[in-house]
Amino acid sequence: MFRHVVMFRWNEDVTAEEVSATRRALDGLPALVPTIRDYRHGGDAGVNSGNFDYVVVADFDDVDGYLAYRDHPDHLALIAEHIAGRVADRAAVQYEVA
Amino acid sequence: MFRHVVMFRWNEDVTAEEVSATRRALDGLPALVPTIRDYRHGGDAGVNSGNFDYVVVADFDDVDGYLAYRDHPDHLALIAEHIAGRVADRAAVQYEVA
Numbered sequence: 001m002f003r004h005v006v007m008f009r010w011n012e013d014v015t016a017e018e019v020s021a022t023r024r025a026l027d028g029l030p031a032l033v034p035t036i037r038d039y040r041h042g043g044d045a046g047v048n049s050g051n052f053d054y055v056v057v058a059d060f061d062d063v064d065g066y067l068a069y070r071d072h073p074d075h076l077a078l079i080a081e082h083i084a085g086r087v088a089d090r091a092a093v094q095y096e097v098a
Numbered sequence: 099m100f101r102h103v104v105m106f107r108w109n110e111d112v113t114a115e116e117v118s119a120t121r122r123a124l125d126g127l128p129a130l131v132p133t134i135r136d137y138r139h140g141g142d143a144g145v146n147s148g149n150f151d152y153v154v155v156a157d158f159d160d161v162d163g164y165l166a167y168r169d170h171p172d173h174l175a176l177i178a179e180h181i182a183g184r185v186a187d188r189a190a191v192q193y194e195v196a
Contacts, residue, residue: 002143003155005105005153007105007189007190007191040101040195040196041193042193042195044193045100045161045194047164047192048192050190051192052189053191054191055103055193057101057103063145091149091150092105092148092150093140093149094142094143094145095141095142095153096140097140098138098140
């Protein structure tokens with residue numbers, strides 16, 4: 001299995017409504033990108049200080065499945081509408097999962 | 099389900115041997131911390147530039163399971179031996195998984 005993990009820290013002016021719209025858009029991606037095997041995203045629970053604001057964990061069969069997602073037009077459209085311009089910081093890792 | 103995600107960027111002087119020892123130590127944690135339900139960690143695959151170096155994704159039944167892990171002596175000992183002092187940057191999110 002190949003896993004993609006990405007975290008975002010929102011800009012200070014991003015609203016709860018905008019985050020809700022992002023969440024709904026992310027919820028729609030698995031139906032649009034056939035290589036997604038598991039897709040779990042959500043906002044930080046507030047248990048610890050200093051955390052990022054939002055995380056997406058996406059599982060694929062292999063790196064090619066991830067690349068098909070990364071470059072999928074619906075994924076790129078989501079990034080353009082909901083992520084780009086709203087993110088103060090981003091952290092990502094892709095890795096092979098035993 | 100409650101998920102903990104943490105990424106690290108190693109200091110420049112951290113060696114491959116040290117990362118291998120960290121990986122083995124992490125592999126041992128699920129046997130020591132009974133609230134862990136799933137534990138998948140690994141080094142960045144090198145597909146994209148600008149990524150962090152290592153990620154841990156840990157699943158628990160609920161936030162209490164996560165807190166038992168966060169504060170578990172074996173976890174704290176691992177952090178003291180393998181993480182603290184070796185990390186240039188850290189990014190974390192904990193979140194409720196539907």
